[in-house]
Amino acid sequence: MNDKERRSMPLFSIGIVIKLTELTARQIRYYEENNLIHPERTTGNQRLFSFNDVDKLLKIKSLLDRGLNIAGIKLLLEEEKDLPKAQGKSELSDKELRSILRNELNEAGRYGKASLRQGELSRFFRN
Amino acid sequence: MNDKERRSMPLFSIGIVIKLTELTARQIRYYEENNLIHPERTTGNQRLFSFNDVDKLLKIKSLLDRGLNIAGIKLLLEEEKDLPKAQGKSELSDKELRSILRNELNEAGRYGKASLRQGELSRFFRN
């Protein structure tokens, strides 16, 4: 099992993810509804989240805090997904995407006590 | 949050642990009853396991497969726990402990498909 597989293993119930991210169940389900995340399901239809999912949720939270909306976040996440690959022609209006990408690239967020900081989750992994 | 804390974070429901270890719920609860593991609980009294717990369960499974009984495994686990510290006087009969430790030290186990191999869990961590 390599690192990529480990990061995408379905491991966490929504209750844990709520604690790790300090998002509400409603928020998490809404983001799934809007195709920002795609957690697996148990045979009984309950969500099972991977490290990647939690990581993405922390990123979503961070971007929401900085004023992005769901549509913008979706663009950003898709952009990131495509980065390793062809970066030439995106179907989506290039102006929008750029205007979103500007202003959003750096910045560290300060969070509450019990939750994970965005990026901290990577510490779970060797690579 | 350091590695030690990460490894002991309560993260997994028993359902996940069953899949990761290929133990039954009955077995896992029995090992807890015999103080081999001490998973946390939710406010609603449901077990939450850490990476350390899962790791320990994989080790328990491996040792059971090799013929040890619960008492022997408990001695072994306590031995390991004390290794970093004082290794001088153990309250428990030294002959027993040695006789158990002999024959049990090496060996790799070959497991089924979907479960983790003992030791593989450490790959989740940087350190």
Place this chain on the structure above:
DNA sequence: TCTTTTATGTGAGGAAACCTAACATCAATT
């Protein structure tokens, strides 16, 4: 060999956690 212990299976009854769907709300747009 007979009895006890060990490790695990199984099932009942109940509680916790999760599910979807619907409606409410409030701020930001239009």
Place this chain on the structure above:
DNA sequence: AATTGATGTTAGGTTTCCTCACATAAAAGA
């Protein structure tokens, strides 16, 4: 003023988990 976007809340139902009790087969002990 009306719509949209993001989230809260509640209801009714399902899944997962809990403890406790009893069953059982194999191993250990007498």
